[in-house]
Amino acid sequence: MKENKVNVKLILNDSEKICEANIGDNLLDIIRKNNIDFDTPCNGNGSCGKCRCKIKENTEIGASSKKHLNKSELISGIRLACDTEIKSDLTVELSNKIKDMTVLISGVEKEFKINPSVQKHYIVLEKPTLDDQRDDLMRIKDFLKEYLKIENIDIDLNVLRKIPKALREDNYNITVTMFDNKIIDIEPKDTTNNNYGLAIDIGTTTIAVYLLSLYDGSQIDVISEVNNQRNYGADVISRINYTLENPDGLKKLNASIVSQLNNIVKNIAKRNNINIDNIYDTVIVGNTTMIHLLLGIDPENIAKAPYISGFTEAMELNPKDIGFSFKSNISIMPGVSSYVGSDITAGILSSGMLESEKYSLLLDLGTNGEMAIGNKDEVITCSTAAGPAFEGANIKHGVGGILGAISKIDLSKEEKIETIGNQPPCGICGSGVLDAVSEMIKYSLIDETGRMFDEEDDDFEFEEYEYLTKDLVEIDGMKQYVLAKDSKGDVISFTQKDVREVQLAKAAINAGIQILVKEKDLDFNDLEYLYLGGGFGNYMNVQSSLQIGMIPLELDGKIKSIGNCAGSGAKMYLLSKEYRNLIIDKVNTSKYIELSNRKEFQDYFVNGMMMERIYEPAQKYTQNQGITVDTF
Ligand code: FES
Structure with a gap:
């Protein structure tokens, strides 16, 4: 081994990989260089505390590790990868939490004409014949004009090249594929079913x-x-920062x-036995950043005031220009602004x-x-920097x-928590975060300002639930409520600081809702529905969102979860020209409100930090003994 070279053994679940590194390299850089999926929410800037790994050898403790990890974690060799400088051979255990993510794929499906x-x-x-010597293309165009009333027909050179052979292969019986008034494919025989x-x-x-039949819409x-x-x-923001901090960052993210989409499209065609050229x-x-990264457009200005994106309008693009290996036309749906993208x-x-x-x-x-607030005549949108607490x-x-x-x-139940897939608890996801605060208000474990009991x-308000206070502890000087222990026996808790994070997020969301409604001079009673979109909107407990004051109580009874509404909207855009034109038209005439520019935002925000109890504790039915916690 050369003088300043060392070996880093990366252990991931059951597999391991030995990588070469230079002394002084950052551990996270080595993990990334070796294409290992590893959760780094803050892109390695030391603020999220999530890039934990266990290092067998004794290593120095960096400032971020000190900040995010407790004493026993540090003693057991846990470090933040982004904060660890490699100084010798290392054996590093990674816990990969990325691939097990649950993905919301269902949305609201509407009935409409395909x-x-x-x-x-x-x-x-x-x-x-000798009497009819029209060329092949003219013959096709004349037919389309006369029988299908298609005017101004266009064609690409690569399709033009296919015509002479295709026409004669099945005795002038052909299938013409049109994208609006452009011929995009010519095949012999009847292939109308093969349209995806x-x-x-x-x-x-x-x-x-999603793979859909353009023949019947299924x-x-x-x-x-x-x-x-x-x-x-x-x-x-972390991804945009990555493009700024690394000379080839944009290229890598692009x-x-x-390549991920190329692989998925190849797989979906193969496993359904369809010819990829029939897509x-x-x-x-x-969101606007994801679309910029897909198209290789520099997203830098999205992240800094006055928050200007490269583009937001609808586009029809050539797949080759993007780097796709499949031939389908690419339709990019229009967005509104840097922070209200085409997913919205x-x-x-x-x-x-x-x-x-x-x-x-609509709230996503x-x-x-x-x-967004809207009806058949108009749409107004805004975006609040709610933070990633949820x-x-x-x-x-x-x-x-x-x-x-x-x-x-x-908290009224003996089993206080439920986990995704009924697996042993490993942390708290967005809907759990929302429930945690809501339940703590309900059971008087935090007051209306968010301060823990x-x-x-x-004085504790509910005698029959007083045992719950046993799970309120102080660890490393931070008040927290213990919810469970993970499979290694480590505590999973909700801290006073976590409560504050949720208050900031929910106050921002509440303020945004109030401003949109006020913009139209409406009352909450005038609204038909509050649609909740996205994964979190689908899984969250609506009562909890009302209890913490994120959604105004007046909207109780009007709240509808619409699942992956972005996917559903993309399908509608694919299957219906009418819906395609409708949303392009509405986006063109829509209004975007920059909340940071609104004086009243701050007032709504400050008021929105409070959390009044609106639901009473459940009737007590069993005694819970609490969880024993070792503090140090
Ligand atoms: S990636 Fe966030 S702290 Fe390391």
Whole structure:
């Protein structure tokens, strides 16, 4: 081994990989260089505390490790990878939480008339004679004009090249594939059934690819995966930072998504036994940063004031220009602004709000709380910097929606928690975070300002639930409520700081809702629905969102979860020219409100920090003994 070279053994689940590194290299860089999926929500800037790994050898403790890890973790060799400098041979155990993520693929499906931009027409042409010497293309165009009333017909050179052979292979019986008025394919025989399209939803965390028949509109298959860009940060800002901090950062993130989509499309065609060349249209939606990264457009200005993106309008693109290995036309759905992307416009479309007289709200909660108010005449949108608390980031024991994540909490029950997949608890995901705060208010473990109960200063309100206070402890000077222990016996708790994070997020969301409603001079009673989109909106307990004051209580009874509404909207855009035109038109005339520019935002925000108890504790039915915690 050369002088400054060392070996790093990376152990991941049951496999291991020995990698070469230089002394002085950063451990996270080595993990990334070796293409290992590893959760790094803050893109390695030391703020999230999630890139934990266990190192066998004794290593120095970096400042971020000191900040995020407790004494026993540090003693057992746990370090943050982004904070660890390699100085000798190392054996590193990684716990990979990325691949087990649950992905929401179902949304609200509406019934509508199928009328896709891509249509296949089986036509039987008259054969040429000495009296009829029209060339092949003219013969096709004349037929399309006369019988199908298609004017101004266009064609690409690569399709033109196929015509002479295709026409004569089956005696002038051909199938012509049109994208609006452009001929995009010519095949001999009747192939009208072999007409497929894709709707792709590129989320910051997950990707869903739907295969649909453009012949009858049916969904044939769906593949969903964790977005491989996750290795470069959990949220859009971390990914943009990666492109700024690394000279080839944009190239890497672009290559990551393009190659992941190439593989998924290849697989979905193969496993359904369809010819990949019969996929003619692919509609792509995503937040504005995801779309920039897909197209290799520098997203730098999205992250800094005045927050200007390269583009937001609808696009029809050539797959080759993007780097796709399949031939389908690429339709990019229009977005509104840097922080209201086409995933939200797709949600607006699928919610149905554009088809109603009455106004409705749409709320999509992720790192940002994107929201819209609209009806058949107009749409107004805004985005609040809600922070990633509901994605598990910035929460001490927060995790994404992975197996084992605590997703439901009910303090009245003997089993206080439920986990995803009923697996042993490993952390708290967004819906669990929401429940934690809601339940703590309900049972008087925090007061309306968010302060945790203190037995020295406060009287506990509900005698029959007083045992719950036993799980309120102080660890390393931080008050926290213990929810469970993980498989290694380590405590999973919700801290005072976590409560504050949730208060900030929910106050921002509440303020956004209030401003949108006020913008239209409406009352909450005037609204038809509040649609909740996205994974978190689908899994969260609506009562908890009302209890913590994130959603105004007046909207109780009008709240509808619409699942992966971005995917549903992409499918509608793929299958219906009418819906395609409708959303393009509404986006063109929509209004975007920059909340940071609104004076009243601050007032709503400050008021929104409070959390009044609206639900009483459940009737007591059993005694719980609490969890024993070792503090140090
Ligand atoms: S602290 Fe290391 S990736 Fe966030």
